[in-house]
Structure formats: structure tokens, C-alpha cells
Amino acid sequence: xxxxxxxxxxxxxxxxxxxxxxxxxxxxxxxxxxxxxxxxxxxxxxxxxxxxxxxxxxxxxxxxxxxxxxxxxxxxxxxxxxxxxxxxxxxxxxxxxxxxxxxxxxxxxxxxxxxxxxxxxxxxxxxxxxxxxxxxxxxxxxxxxxxxxxxxxxxxxxxxxxxxxxxxxxxxxxxxxxxxxxxxxxxxxxxxxxxxxxxxxxxxxxxxxxxxxxxxxxxxxxxxxxxxxxxxxxxxxxxxxxxxxxxxxxxxxxxxxxxxxxxxxxxxxxxxxxxxxxxxxxxxxxxxxxxxxxxxxxxxxxxxxxxxxxxxxxxxxxxxxxxxxxxxxxxxx
Numbered sequence: 193x194x195x196x197x198x199x200x201x202x203x204x205x206x207x208x209x210x211x212x213x214x215x216x217x218x219x220x221x222x223x224x225x226x227x228x229x230x231x232x233x234x235x236x237x238x239x240x241x242x243x244x245x246x247x248x249x250x251x252x253x254x255x256x257x258x259x260x261x262x263x264x265x266x267x268x269x270x271x272x273x274x275x276x277x278x279x280x281x282x283x284x285x286x287x288x289x290x291x292x293x294x295x296x297x298x299x300x301x302x303x304x305x306x307x308x309x310x311x312x313x314x315x316x317x318x319x320x321x322x323x324x325x326x327x328x329x330x331x332x333x334x335x336x337x338x339x340x341x342x343x344x345x346x347x348x349x350x351x352x353x354x355x356x357x358x359x360x361x362x363x364x365x366x367x368x369x370x371x372x373x374x375x376x377x378x379x380x381x382x383x384x385x386x387x388x389x390x391x392x393x394x395x396x397x398x399x400x401x402x403x404x405x406x407x408x409x410x411x412x413x414x415x416x417x418x419x420x421x422x423x424x425x426x427x428x429x430x431x432x433x434x435x436x437x438x439x440x441x442x443x444x445x446x447x448x449x450x451x452x453x454x455x456x457x458x459x460x461x462x463x464x465x466x467x468x469x470x471x472x473x474x475x476x477x478x479x480x481x482x483x484x485x486x487x488x489x490x491x492x493x494x495x496x497x498x499x500x501x502x503x504x505x506x507x508x509x510x511x512x513x514x515x516x517x518x519x520x521x522x523x524x525x
Contacts (some may be wrong), residue, residue, distance in 0.1 A: 194261070199215055203524065208474070209245050213346055213458065219289055221374070222475075223519075226429070228234045229270070235288060235289075235327060236287075236288045236289035237288070237330070237334065237336075238286050238287070238288050238293065238294075238312075238330065238331050238334040238335070238338075238366065239286065239287050239288070239338070240281065240284050240296075240334060240335060240338040240339050241284065241285055241287075241344040242282070243283050243285050243369060243475070244282050244283070245283065246273040246276040246277055246281055247272075247273040247525060248271050248283075249273075249281065249283040249295065249297050250271040250273055250275075250276060251277055252272060252295050253297065253309055254275055256295075256309075256311045258351075260353070260355070260517075260518060261376050261378065261495075261517045261518050262353070262376075262518070263374065263376055263495075263497055263520070264297070264298065264309060265279045265281065265308065266279075268376075268449075268453070268456075268458055268460070268495050269332060269453075269455055269456050269458065270419035270456070273452040274332045279299055279301075280300065281297055281298070281299050282297070282298045282299065283295065283296070283297050283298075284296040284297075284339050286312055286331075286334075286335070288523070289429060291478055293312055293313045294310075294311050294312025294313060294331075294335075294358065294444050295309070295310075295311055295312075295450070296309065296310045296311075296335070297309040297310075298343075300345060300365060302335055302417055302418065302419075303338070303347070303418075303515065304347050304348070304349055304353065305343060305345035305346070305347070305348045305349070305380075306348075306349045306350075306522075307348075307349065307350040307351065308351060310335070310350055310351075310352055310356070310358065310359040310362065312331055312335070312358040313331065313355060314328055314331075314356070314357040314358040314361055315327055315328055316361065318360060318361075318499055319358045322361075322364060322411070324361055324364070324365065325446055326459075328361050328365070329365050330363045331358070331361075332361055332363060332364075332365035333366070333491055336362070336365075340366075340525060341412055346525075347524070347525075348524075348525035349371060349522050349523065349524060350362065350363065350522070350523050350525065351369070351374075351520050351521060351522045351523070351524065352521060353519065353520050354518070354519050354520075354521065355518075360521070362482050363521075363523040366525075368523035368524060368525060369523065369524050369525055370521060370522070371523055371524045372499055372500065372501065372517055372521060372522050373499065373500030373501070373521050373522065374497055374498070374499060374500065374519065374520040374522070375497065375498055375499070375500055375506075375516050375518075375519050376495065376496075376497050376516070376517050376518045376520075377495070377496045377498075377509055377514040377515055377516045377517060378493055378494060378495050378496070378514065378515065378517055378520070379494055379498075379512065379513045379514045379515065380457070380492060380493055380494075380495070381483055381487045381492050381493060381494050382393050382487070382493065383487065385483045385484045385487055385507075386480070387418050387480075387484060388436075388475070388477045388478070388480035388481035388482065388484065389474055389477060389480070390438065390474065390477040391474065391477065393438055393440060394436055394438055394439065394469075394472075394473075394474055394477065395438075395439045395444070396436050396437065396439070396478070396481055397436070397437055397439065398434075398435060398436060398437070398508050399428045399429070399435035399436075399437060400437070403424075403428065403435075403437055403444065403447070404421040404422070404425035404428060406419045406437075406444045407419075407421070407424040407428070407446070407447055407449075408420060408421045408423075408424055408448070410426075410444075410446070410464050410466060411462075413467070414465070414466075414467070415463045415464070424449075426448055427451075427462075428449055430451070432451055432452045432453075432454070433449055433450065434449075434450050434482070434485035434486075434487065434488075434489065435447065435448070435449045435450075436450075436478055436481040436482065438469075438474050438477065438478055440469060444463035445466045445468075445469040445472050445474060446466060446469065446475065446478055447463070447464060448461055448462070448463040448478040448479065448481060448482040449461060449462050449463075449479070449482075450481075450482035450483070450485045450489075452489040452490060452491045453481070453491070456493070457490065457491055457492040457493055458493050458494075458495060459486035459489065459491030459493070459494050459495070460492060460494065460495045460497075461479075461482045461486070461494070461496070463475065463479060463482065465478070470504060471504065475504075476508060476511065476512070477509050479508065479512055480512070481511075483512070494514075496509050496514050500519060
């Protein structure tokens, strides 16, 4: 299991408390002098080392995520060394003595260096009150000094699913500010999805050459992120994808690219609507068209990922029966 349940001495001395920028407090779990010495000296110092073994990285990601839905390097299942190699993954292992106790997996993506997976042993408790043992602080600081300090790329982010206590413990111990969050949601796709019905004044059509420049521009406008026209052209014309464009008159105002994944009957998509045409039913019509295309390509489960602070997106996916399954938090270094 990725997370070790928290426990401590049956009677605790009055805890010391360190205040973090979030306003929440961190209790340092104490105990007898003998227990403190045992915590700090009887257990070997955590040692983080870089490893080229990306096949092991893929296996550890599958194991420590415990069959939960994940998003790692843009994949949702069946992670493998080829994917991690192609996307230039970097991998570290943590040992305490001879025991493997954690790992980290990172990559450079769209101008950020992101530690996407960060797992390790954790003895504390996470909830409304956050409790970390002295040993947990040693582990967190070891990751900071042995891994983060050696990464020169900036901006630098770490992330962890909300069930990943170690990643959040590192963020707390190192006083890292929250950056943003990512929600993973899914739904089944049945034969009843049906054709999309755009709102009055709007129409839908399939991709046409030249649309890729519009996709790139709108994506940057909506998400403050950059994907090239060439990348969008490659993506929109792949055999495993179907692309729909929303029009208001002759003006392009939105698009969806639906992709059938090669595993587990999964499909996902990217969708964007011009801010001037949002909340008019355009996004819903595009999403219906994308889901219908996924069903036609053989997908029976659709995955959506979206930012936690995007209320309109929450409402859109909720209206199409997507159910949140997991949430990731990102933190600045």
C-alpha cells in the first residue's frame, strides 16, 4: 500500500506546533525520550538516488496507486517504460537501509518541471488536523535536500493525489504554497448518447484543414497554455481521434478532439469554447458529439480531467453524468 496508516504512542506529551502559510497547523508527534531516540536513530536515514529503471517506475506507479484511477504522463492505465522513456521521465528511489520505502517520477512538460508521482512511508495522520512524526519530517526534508535541491529547472512543481499523505507531508514540511488542482472524473458510455443538438444559432461540423491554427489560439486563450498548430493538426487527424468544431454562423467558437485509448475501452478528450460563447450550451453540444464519437470508436468509459477551480467545467461534466473519482493537488517549489 502507498499510505501507511498513522499511529503513535498511546500517551503523547504536549505537541509542538509549527504554523504554515496555509493557516493550518502541523502537530509534531512526540512521546517518551526513548521513543524519540528510537524514531530518529533506530531507523536508517532516507537515501534518495536517481535510477534509469523506468520499467520499475511504471510498476511502482501501478502498485502504489492501488488500482485507483490515475493520470500519469497523460495516461490513465497500463503505464509502461516505453511511455516514460518517450516522455523523458526522470526517476528516483528512496531507501531506508536496504528497504525500498518510496519513489518519485518527474518530467518537463509545457514549460514546467513536475514531480507527478511522489510516494513514501508516512507515519502521521492527515485530516482537519495534520500530524507528522519527527521521522516524517526527516523523510520530507531528505527529499527536499537530496532531490529537489538538485533540480535546476524552474518553474518546479510537485503534486499528490489527496489520498497520498507523503506528498502532502512534503508540501507541509517544506512550506510549499498550493498552485492548483486537477480532478479526474469518469462515466460509462452507452448506446443512448445520441447525436449532439447545438443551441439555436450554432452548428457543428467535423475538422477541416486550417482549423488547427484556431485550436492553438483558442487553447491558449482558454487555458493560458501553449500547444502548437502542428501538434493540434497531428492530434485532430489521427485515426483514433474524432474532431468536432462549433460554429456561430461562419465563426469558429469551440472544438472537441475525442480520442480512443488503446487499452481498457477508455476514451478521453480535449474541449475548449470561446469565453464569449460559454454558458450557452455550446460546450454541452460538443461534449455530446465527442461522447458519441468515442462510442462509435469502441470506447465504453470516458475520462475527464479538469482544474479544481473551474466551476463552469464542474457544472458541464456533472450535467453529463461524470463522477469525480480522484483529485490531485499541485504545489510550487
